[in-house]
Amino acid sequence: MGVELTTTRLEDAAKWAKQSKLDRATNWGRKFSLFTYPFVTACCGMEFMSVAGPKYDLARFGAEFPRFSPRQSDLLMIVGTITEKQGPALKRVYDQMTEPKWVIAFGVCASTGGFYQNYHAMPGADQVIPVDVYIPGCPPRPEQVLDAMIMLMDRIQAGRGHSQLRDKREQIIAAREAEASVDE
Template sequence: MEKRTAQLELNTVIAREQGSNKNPLQDLYVPTKIEEFFNWARKYSLWTYPFVTACCGMEFMSVSSAHYDTDRFGAALPRFSPRQADLLFVVGTIVHKQAPILRTVYEQMCDPKWVIAFGVCAVSGGFYQNYATVAGCDRIIPVDVYIPGCPPRPEAVLEGIIALQKKIEQYHTTGKRE
């Protein structure tokens, strides 16, 4: 606060002495829209809920650990209740027996919420094309970002998080999805 006041005084002095009509408040505030401000805040505060069912979970642990440091993107903090989370990671194969559970978890999350399909089984069923497996978790819940790979490299996951952040920037506070 003191720093801002000092800057304001300095700007005022400069404006008076140079005789310019520069607004003294110019360097102190960033004008924005409320929607953009909310989206900016949301994209750096992703609280994730890992729905881990299969071997991709190992890779998810690798991504979540310090070496890849998803906290740089504000997406490191896992919540183990879907009611506290706004990003659902579907990690691994989803079978038909589990489909009602995944939908319940998704419905328990509060809006605004996003979903990342992690690994090729969650994206499309992968090489499981049979009676047991759901061919892609997007047949149960809407998915925002698909990360392919069996399992995906951590770099691919980070790129997926960045892609989701770009998508969140476009999010409308009215709840309408683009």
């Protein structure tokens, strides 16, 4: 088959990530106009506020305007512990966001469950939705969050966000099917 179609490994991603000039221009625009949806469930929210506030100023990176509707946002910040009971709500929020979309897990609880290894806490938000960047820390320093934003922007520019890769995969599959139908 050549390109493996059911993986998100980076070496395969590199094959897909060949971009046209239009892709590069589009991704350049995307990375400077992130609209965040803060899914704030716990104490990490205080750190998120300090990052979004004037001192650390997330607006420098274009992520200026938190939208409180998932339909108007393309960056989901999962800030705090996700319980098993919240899983369906989180998945629904993610499904409602506009494509392409990116996810940052903010803090250890959202990344791995942190010290909540018991009946109620989900061991990482990536059990339910694909996460692009994980930020460790309990809670993380604002500098770590800014670092994660820069990492995410690099990823967007390279076309390696999970939703971007999914789009690419679907395009490749569609092209293959079109080829196959022509051959027949």
